[in-house]
Amino acid sequence: MSVRVRADLDSLPAYVAGRTVPGSTKLASNEVSRGPLPSVVEAITRAAHEVHRYPDMAATELVDDLAERLDVPVERIAVGCGSVALCQQIVQAMCVPGDEVVFPWRSFEAYPILTRVAGANEVRVPLTAENALDLDALAAAITGSTRVVFVCTPNNPTGTALHEDELVAFLDRVPSDVLVVLDEAYREFVDDPKAPDGVELTRRWDNVVSLRTFSKAYGLAGLRVGYAVAPPEVAEALRKVYIPFSVNAVAQAAAVASLGAREELEQRCAEVIAERKRVGDRLLELGYRVPPTQANFVWVPLGERTRAFNEHCLENRVVVRAFTGDGARVTVGTPQENDALLEAAASFAG
Numbered sequence: 001m002s003v004r005v006r007a008d009l010d011s012l013p014a015y016v017a018g019r020t021v022p023g024s025t026k027l028a029s030n031e032v033s034r035g036p037l038p039s040v041v042e043a044i045t046r047a048a049h050e051v052h053r054y055p056d057m058a059a060t061e062l063v064d065d066l067a068e069r070l071d072v073p074v075e076r077i078a079v080g081c082g083s084v085a086l087c088q089q090i091v092q093a094m095c096v097p098g099d100e101v102v103f104p105w106r107s108f109e110a111y112p113i114l115t116r117v118a119g120a121n122e123v124r125v126p127l128t129a130e131n132a133l134d135l136d137a138l139a140a141a142i143t144g145s146t147r148v149v150f151v152c153t154p155n156n157p158t159g160t161a162l163h164e165d166e167l168v169a170f171l172d173r174v175p176s177d178v179l180v181v182l183d184e185a186y187r188e189f190v191d192d193p194k195a196p197d198g199v200e201l202t203r204r205w206d207n208v209v210s211l212r213t214f215s216k217a218y219g220l221a222g223l224r225v226g227y228a229v230a231p232p233e234v235a236e237a238l239r240k241v242y243i244p245f246s247v248n249a250v251a252q253a254a255a256v257a258s259l260g261a262r263e264e265l266e267q268r269c270a271e272v273i274a275e276r277k278r279v280g281d282r283l284l285e286l287g288y289r290v291p292p293t294q295a296n297f298v299w300v301p302l303g304e305r306t307r308a309f310n311e312h313c314l315e316n317r318v319v320v321r322a323f324t325g326d327g328a329r330v331t332v333g334t335p336q337e338n339d340a341l342l343e344a345a346a347s348f349a350g
């Protein structure tokens with residue numbers, strides 16, 4: 001007799017993390033290249049002296065600070081070990097085996113994995129021809145078994161963002177017993193005034209959650225902390241399925257310090273936004289198709305040429321995130337890193 005690992009795990013797609021290749025520029029994981037915000041590094045160093053103590057399980061200081069800044073009651077906030085953990089907590093808290101989780105595809109690659117680990121059924125809804133979320137198709141995919149719909153805006157990996165009016169019309173169509181998760185991991189990079197603010201929408205609908213993270217614009221991907229703004233009963237359920245102490249003390253201190261570094265954050269985002277435009281414009285000039293992006297990455301839908309593009313970039317010491325047969329996602333880095341990418345893209349095109 002031997003132990004019995006769940007047989008269905010064999011068929012799970014693997015989460016493919018962006019590769020790190022020594023000596024190459026990594027533009028594969030939507031990280032910011034400039035590191036944590038400068039003032040936050042000091043808070044991290046201070047917190048390191050206290051790591052013999054367990055972290056505050058309720059992340060009280062962080063939750064209080066978020067509540068004040070976002071003007072939402074603390075009961076509506078839950079933290080997680082990165083927003084990917086919150087995605088998992090949501091599926092665990094909302095679904096029993098056989099329930100359905102609807103999400104756009106292609107989108108954040110953790111959605112199908114987390115859904116299947118929970119024993120729920122995934123319903124993938126194709127993007128539009130313009131690589132954007134198809135809200136009509138998402139609404140049409142909802143059935144009596146649907147418990148959760150993920151709406152990723154800006155969408156990873158295509159970068160496209162919804163407009164508030166279309167999202168509002170969609171939310172009006174979703175049955176009130178289905179939870180809509182607005183995954184706003186790239187929210188800080190959005191500059192389209194028509195884009196929605198998910199936290200605002202959580203005030204108007206009792207079945208909407210906004211997920212945000214310190215991993216991207218704040219530069220804390222290695223520390224793992226994100227948060228949800230949710231209806232109180234959902235936030236409570238998320239706390240119930242939270243792995244005790246999983247948001248560590250250094251992450252909590254860094255997140256609090258990050259919230260206080262607004263100006264540094266804005267400067268950083270302004271550079272990413274300017275570079276995103278430069279990279280996108282140049283790729284278009286070179287003849288690539290590039291959907292409009294509101295994130296810190298661009299999507300290059302290359303179809304069957306994706307693999308060759310990926311290899312060419314690697315030969316030129318640039319690591320992108322290739323989705324074979326579909327497209328390549330390229331993170332916007334520093335101007336110098338972006339130049340390296342653009343040179344590789346130019347020699348591939350020419």
Ligand SMILES: Cc1ncc(COP(=O)(O)O)c(C=O)c1O
Binds near residue numbers: 081084108155
């Ligand atoms: C759309 C989206 N959501 C969530 C996450 C998870 O981020 P983290 O767990 O680092 O907060 C990512 C990371 O790539 C993402 O792209």
